[in-house]
Amino acid sequence: MLLIGASLILCGCGNGNGDGGKDEKAIDITGTWELTGIEITKAAQLGDETIEVTITFNADKTFSMSQMLGDGRPKEFSGTWALTETTLTGKYSNGKAWGSSYTVNVENAVLTMIPETEAEIYTYRKKN
Amino acid sequence: MINRKTFLRMMMLPLTAMAALSCTAELDPSVEMENGRLAKITNTPENVCQESVLIQVTAGTDAASLESGLAGMAAVERVFPDVPGKEEKAASFGLDRWYKAIVAEGHKIESVAKSAAMLECVSKVEYNTLAVKASDGRHYPYTPAPVTKADGRIFNDPSLSDQWHYINTGDKSIAASAYAGADINVKDVWNLVTGDPSIIVAVVDEGVKHTHPDLAANMWVNTGEIPGNGIDDDKNGYVDDVHGYNFRSQGPISWTGEGDSGHGTHIAGTIAAVNNNRTGVVGIAGGSGNNDGVKIMGCQIHDGMNAASGDVTAKAIRYAADMGASIIQCSWGYPAGYYKDDKTYKELYPLEFAAIEYFESTKNNSVLNGGIAIFASGNDGLAYASYPGAYKDYICVSAFGPDYLPAYYTNYGPGCNIIAPGGEAYLPPWDSMKGLVLSTLCSETNDGEDYGYMQGTSMACPHVSGIAALGLAYAKKLGKKFTVKEFKDMIVTSANEFESRLDGKKTYDPSGAADGAKTLDLGKYRNMMGSGSIDAWTLMMKIEGVPCISAITGKNQWLDVSDFFGTSSVNLTFIGEELDNGGIKVEVNAKGRESLGLAEEPYMKNGRLYVHPTKAGSAKFTVRAIAGGSEIGSDAAIGGMEVTQEISVIARSVKSENNGLGGWL
Numbered sequence: 001m002l003l004i005g006a007s008l009i010l011c012g013c014g015n016g017n018g019d020g021g022k023d024e025k026a027i028d029i030t031g032t033w034e035l036t037g038i039e040i041t042k043a044a045q046l047g048d049e050t051i052e053v054t055i056t057f058n059a060d061k062t063f064s065m066s067q068m069l070g071d072g073r074p075k076e077f078s079g080t081w082a083l084t085e086t087t088l089t090g091k092y093s094n095g096k097a098w099g100s101s102y103t104v105n106v107e108n109a110v111l112t113m114i115p116e117t118e119a120e121i122y123t124y125r126k127k128n
Numbered sequence: 129m130i131n132r133k134t135f136l137r138m139m140m141l142p143l144t145a146m147a148a149l150s151c152t153a154e155l156d157p158s159v160e161m162e163n164g165r166l167a168k169i170t171n172t173p174e175n176v177c178q179e180s181v182l183i184q185v186t187a188g189t190d191a192a193s194l195e196s197g198l199a200g201m202a203a204v205e206r207v208f209p210d211v212p213g214k215e216e217k218a219a220s221f222g223l224d225r226w227y228k229a230i231v232a233e234g235h236k237i238e239s240v241a242k243s244a245a246m247l248e249c250v251s252k253v254e255y256n257t258l259a260v261k262a263s264d265g266r267h268y269p270y271t272p273a274p275v276t277k278a279d280g281r282i283f284n285d286p287s288l289s290d291q292w293h294y295i296n297t298g299d300k301s302i303a304a305s306a307y308a309g310a311d312i313n314v315k316d317v318w319n320l321v322t323g324d325p326s327i328i329v330a331v332v333d334e335g336v337k338h339t340h341p342d343l344a345a346n347m348w349v350n351t352g353e354i355p356g357n358g359i360d361d362d363k364n365g366y367v368d369d370v371h372g373y374n375f376r377s378q379g380p381i382s383w384t385g386e387g388d389s390g391h392g393t394h395i396a397g398t399i400a401a402v403n404n405n406r407t408g409v410v411g412i413a414g415g416s417g418n419n420d421g422v423k424i425m426g427c428q429i430h431d432g433m434n435a436a437s438g439d440v441t442a443k444a445i446r447y448a449a450d451m452g453a454s455i456i457q458c459s460w461g462y463p464a465g466y467y468k469d470d471k472t473y474k475e476l477y478p479l480e481f482a483a484i485e486y487f488e489s490t491k492n493n494s495v496l497n498g499g500i501a502i503f504a505s506g507n508d509g510l511a512y513a514s515y516p517g518a519y520k521d522y523i524c525v526s527a528f529g530p531d532y533l534p535a536y537y538t539n540y541g542p543g544c545n546i547i548a549p550g551g552e553a554y555l556p557p558w559d560s561m562k563g564l565v566l567s568t569l570c571s572e573t574n575d576g577e578d579y580g581y582m583q584g585t586s587m588a589c590p591h592v593s594g595i596a597a598l599g600l601a602y603a604k605k606l607g608k609k610f611t612v613k614e615f616k617d618m619i620v621t622s623a624n625e626f627e628s629r630l631d632g633k634k635t636y637d638p639s640g641a642a643d644g645a646k647t648l649d650l651g652k653y654r655n656m657m658g659s660g661s662i663d664a665w666t667l668m669m670k671i672e673g674v675p676c677i678s679a680i681t682g683k684n685q686w687l688d689v690s691d692f693f694g695t696s697s698v699n700l701t702f703i704g705e706e707l708d709n710g711g712i713k714v715e716v717n718a719k720g721r722e723s724l725g726l727a728e729e730p731y732m733k734n735g736r737l738y739v740h741p742t743k744a745g746s747a748k749f750t751v752r753a754i755a756g757g758s759e760i761g762s763d764a765a766i767g768g769m770e771v772t773q774e775i776s777v778i779a780r781s782v783k784s785e786n787n788g789l790g791g792w793l
Contacts (some may be wrong), residue, residue, distance in 0.1 A: 069778055
């Protein structure tokens with residue numbers, strides 16, 4: 001089994017979408033989230049590696065992320081993010097774009113992130 | 129040079145009609161079928177001890193039986209003393225059946241060897257070969273600077289700044305060609321670990337000055353022995369072996385005799401000079417000043433003008449195993465190129481080989497299931513490593529200078545597994561000894577100074593031993609366990625790229641005068657310097673665990689495997705079935721293939737892993753390579769060490785280029 005232990009933390013306040021979108025469609029992702037699983041839509045098996053990812057989205061549109069894929073010490077990343085309606089994009093601190101933009105949704109304290117390929121659905125649970 | 133076969137042919141002709149002697153006076157047909165009993169003589173009487181011959185008897189033969197049939201000897205004694213609790217294991221390696229025959233006055237070793245070979249109760253006869261130190265023995269005194277106020281360095285030892293081999297800033301006062309980063313990359317490691325007193329490194333060499341002010345606190349202490357009472361308190365066969373033993377002279381460890389160069393003391397300092405004591409130099413695994421360095425066990429095999437013979441080295445190595453050492457540090461060997469296959473080495477030196485195997489099978493720490501043997505490659509400047517280091521299973525270390533180029537003296541090529549700083553004198557502008565390796569020395573033989581410079585693969589070797597010891601300490605701290613093979617593989621793949629430096633020529637001058645300068649064609653070293661230069665930080669990261677490599681689904685792609693095989697992976701020879709496209713097939717099990725939905729056969733080429741996953745998932749790829757050369761050492765040829773790494777790959781539909789740094793999003 002692919003063991004997922006990741007969390008998404010959003011630091012900030014206010015109830016806007018942070019990007020000037022329409023209030024009635026704004027997604028409120030404030031708070032702390034914990035990833036509970038990945039659903040693979042085009043594959044049946046994931047394998048044996050343990051993956052731990054923690055992402056903190058700050059209100060100033062910066063983020064920090066710690067990831068551990070299998071063995072070894074966590075790798076740390078940071079950068080910026082932007083949310084346009086339901087589309088989340090971002091760049092790492094060296095200016096390189098994320099590997100994908102994501103369609104995001106928050107419902108019942110669960111954040112889902114679906115990459116452009118729609119091949120996987122990453123699910124984060126709100127922490128605390 | 130007379131090789132072994134020629135020697136045997138020469139000796140056999142006049143002896144075919146010779147009356148056979150035997151413990152039981154009966155012929156052994158099996159030996160007769162192998163061209164006579166002289167085939168029991170494993171080596172030739174060149175560069176050997178003239179006072180003794182080594183004899184292995186068949187099982188069940190005792191000393192009296194051997195003595196009764198042997199002519200020309202004054203006495204017969206067991207090579208190894210009985211060590212309570214260790215004999216069963218020693219017997220499994222045949223160590224209990226080795227004897228040393230002392231040649232009687234007026235007799236020659238050749239006649240005793242022949243006499244022994246004719247005995248039915250004798251299985252092997254070995255001339256007692258002398259090993260040579262992998263250093264020219266020259267040493268240059270160094271006076272430490274006075275201790276000044278803390279300047280932000282991790283340790284307060286005043287001479288750390290002159291140890292370029294640990295931290296090389298490219299300081300041109302070392303050499304005009306000094307190259308920043310030509311070191312062992314250990315500085316940041318000292319923030320993770322600095323040693324562990326339960327890890328013991330046996331320095332099998334000249335006597336280590338255990339009273340040295342910068343070594344004393346890191347010397348191993350045999351708590352079972354009462355110092356100086358003349359009694360073998362712990363009944364291990366050696367009297368007053370408190371910090372080790374002088375196996376050459378069978379007594380206290382010594383370092384002040386004529387011919388002593390401080391070689392063993394210098395090596396000991398590189399591994400574990402006491403750190404953070406406001407004194408002298410730093411040792412790689414010398415602790416943080418809180419009695420937490422690794423320990424040095426002195427296993428003296430050279431004594432003054434007396435070189436180590438086969439029985440002496442074997443006893444020292446077995447002692448290291450029995451008394452708790454995790455690593456044997458061996459900067460000695462036989463002339464390079466003399467033997468060019470593993471089988472010949474094993475056959476010529478069966479006693480030494482058995483002792484090393486015994487050591488490597490002995491577990492003395494919580495991390496490994498055995499010990500690690502580390503050897504210098506030798507200073508002949510030849511394209512072969514010297515044995516024993518050249519043997520496929522032993523880590524063999526060649527040398528580079530502060531210019532991050534091969535040192536002019538270093539052996540290279542088959543048998544060399546990895547390189548480390550060995551120092552080099554007389555680089556332009558010719559006027560400095562600072563390009564050598566700085567460590568502890570014996571004031572008695574070093575113009576009154578406790579420190580000094582030396583060069584050689586002898587000096588490169590303890591850098592790897594020190595890093596290995598540091599690695600064991602770190603693994604212990606993390607609660608990790610490895611097999612000896614896994615740990616060796618991690619050491620020799622913790623390497624930095626070196627090949628790109630091997631272009632053009634290098635100027636050097638072993639005479640120390642600019643007008644005598646010579647040039648070294650660097651091209652001849654290509655693919656001949658092992659897996660690259662040792663990197664302490666990389667080893668620690670391997671011990672922590674190497675993260676999975678990220679791949680993207682739906683595409684064929686090349687994956688960088690330098691985290692597993694070092695940044696010189698592009699220069700390594702990978703092993704496996706060769707595919708039509710020239711790639712080397714790698715192993716992945718059915719579960720992994722299914723998980724990734726591999727669309728093509730994965731393979732290694734140009735140092736990278738080719739994969740084409742169609743599904744999100746993960747798999748482990750088993751990849752094999754050769755550390756040192758293009759051929760694995762074998763009974764047929766001298767060669768490199770086979771290393772295996774298990775590479776974990778995770779494939780998803782998302783992968784950020786991110787300059788190769790990865791990133792989940």
